Amino acid sequence: MKIQAAIDRVPLEKAVTLIEELAAADIIELGTSLSKDFGLACLVQTRGIPRVGQLLVDIKTIDEGEYEFRRYFEAGADILTVMGAGAKATLDVCYQVAEEFGKEMLIDLLECSEERIATIAGAYPNAIYGMHFAKDAGRVADVAGQVAAFRQQFPEIQRVALAGGLQLADIPALKAAGLEIAIVGSGITGAEDPAQALQNFMEEAQ
Amino acid sequence: MKIQAAIDRVPLEKAVTLIEELAAADIIELGTSLSKDFGLACLVQTRGIPRVGQLLVDIKTIDEGEYEFRRYFEAGADILTVMGAGAKATLDVCYQVAEEFGKEMLIDLLECSEERIATIAGAYPNAIYGMHFAKDAGRVADVAGQVAAFRQQFPEIQRVALAGGLQLADIPALKAAGLEIAIVGSGITGAEDPAQALQNFMEEAQ
Numbered sequence: 067m068k069i070q071a072a073i074d075r076v077p078l079e080k081a082v083t084l085i086e087e088l089a090a091a092d093i094i095e096l097g098t099s100l101s102k103d104f105g106l107a108c109l110v111q112t113r114g115i116p117r118v119g120q121l122l123v124d125i126k127t128i129d130e131g132e133y134e135f136r137r138y139f140e141a142g143a144d145i146l147t148v149m150g151a152g153a154k155a156t157l158d159v160c161y162q163v164a165e166e167f168g169k170e171m172l173i174d175l176l177e178c179s180e181e182r183i184a185t186i187a188g189a190y191p192n193a194i195y196g197m198h199f200a201k202d203a204g205r206v207a208d209v210a211g212q213v214a215a216f217r218q219q220f221p222e223i224q225r226v227a228l229a230g231g232l233q234l235a236d237i238p239a240l241k242a243a244g245l246e247i248a249i250v251g252s253g254i255t256g257a258e259d260p261a262q263a264l265q266n267f268m269e270e271a272q
Numbered sequence: 273m274k275i276q277a278a279i280d281r282v283p284l285e286k287a288v289t290l291i292e293e294l295a296a297a298d299i300i301e302l303g304t305s306l307s308k309d310f311g312l313a314c315l316v317q318t319r320g321i322p323r324v325g326q327l328l329v330d331i332k333t334i335d336e337g338e339y340e341f342r343r344y345f346e347a348g349a350d351i352l353t354v355m356g357a358g359a360k361a362t363l364d365v366c367y368q369v370a371e372e373f374g375k376e377m378l379i380d381l382l383e384c385s386e387e388r389i390a391t392i393a394g395a396y397p398n399a400i401y402g403m404h405f406a407k408d409a410g411r412v413a414d415v416a417g418q419v420a421a422f423r424q425q426f427p428e429i430q431r432v433a434l435a436g437g438l439q440l441a442d443i444p445a446l447k448a449a450g451l452e453i454a455i456v457g458s459g460i461t462g463a464e465d466p467a468q469a470l471q472n473f474m475e476e477a478q
Contacts, residue, residue, distance in 0.1 A: 075339060098335070098336060099336065099339060099340070101308065101311070102307065102311060102312075102331060102340055102343070102344075103311045103312050103343065104311040104312070104313075105307070105308060105309045105310040105311035105313065105314070106308075106309050106310070107310075107311065107313075108311070125308060126332075126334055126335075128332055128334065128355060128357075128382065128383075129304070129332075129382060129404075130304060130305065133281060133305060134304075134305070134308055137308070137309065138308075149334060149355075149357070151334075151355070151357040151358075151383055152357075152382070152383060153382070153383055176334065176335060176358070176359070177334075177357055177358060177359055198335075
């Protein structure tokens with residue numbers, strides 16, 4: 067299982083420091099707040115920092131998919147996010163652009179009903195489908211059980227990611243449930259030693 | 273009826289020029305692309321330009337409502353957008369922050385079902401409810417008829433805005449249908465003389 071270390075709600079200088087400390091992560095995420103606060107500059111000013119994994123920007127596209135995906139891929143992103151709650155036409159064009167660039171799309175399933183997920187489940191074979199519980203709605207119990215149920219319900223979805231207040235203790239069960247990517251925010255960036263915290267998560271994920 | 277002149281997909285210097293030219297607008301919108309491209313800088317670098325109306329930033333918040341609304345209101349926005357497709361908790365906190373600042377929230381109804389709209393219709397009396405047809409999904413016929421039907425279906429919604437490729441010829445019927453705010457993008461900014469185009473729209477809206 068991969069660990070995606072999410073950086074959020076920090077000044078750009080702090081984001082730079084965190085990327086340097088988290089260079090070993092499978093995926094480094096520049097969170098929505100960085101895109102909303104700094105725009106493309108959050109990517110332009112950090113993309114050159116040496117790291118081993120991919121760089122995801124959580125831009126949460128919900129319309130104007132071609133414009134946003136092209137701009138952020140051209141600026142150096144490896145993975146971009148689109149809202150599953152958006153129009154099918156938006157998901158389609160984002161996927162086309164990602165395929166064209168040889169890059170990846172993560173579909174954020176925030177507030178998507180089961181019916182909605184069923185309509186988009188088989189449509190984007192290379193996409194990552196991100197289970198997501200709104201930060202504004204609070205923490206959810208038994209996340210691994212939810213991943214297992216999700217995979218059983220939507221077997222055509224190959225790649226599943228999960229975000230939402232994950233802690234180190236959640237990792238073994240999530241791996242066992244077949245999660246591909248565990249997205250961890252404050253569990254890593256809020257630790258006294260983020261690099262050590264990342265290493266702990268990555269060891270649990272092996 | 274008010275005219276909201278939307279500025280999108282331009283460099284920041286061009287946005288500055290357009291705001292100067294469109295200073296008479298009831299509302300000037302900094303479109304999603306400006307927020308995605310430049311972050312808060314799109315607001316910080318334009319908020320001081322003399323104008324008569326309000327400044328809206330189309331940030332399309334869909335999670336982390338308190339953070340995003342506080343940041344953009346503190347940076348000088350008068351109206352901010354939140355996705356109706358987001359969690360109820362997100363809409364709630366955005367509305368609370370808007371009320372606290374004495375500012376306004378526009379709920380973007382993109383991809384909201386009738387059932388969804390019914391659940392949020394009465395909850396935010398001071399909010400603007402924005403009918404929205406995805407740019408990615410193409411142009412919709414008889415927009416004024418849709419506004420009239422919407423107002424009949426959701427009489428508890430007092431304030432209605434509409435975006436989606438509006439032209440000058442659409443304005444009289446939209447006004448007659450009881451629309452509060454007509455959002456116009458390329459119909460104004462794409463004109464040879466944007467200031468004159470805005471004046472034409474505002475005269476039709478009287």
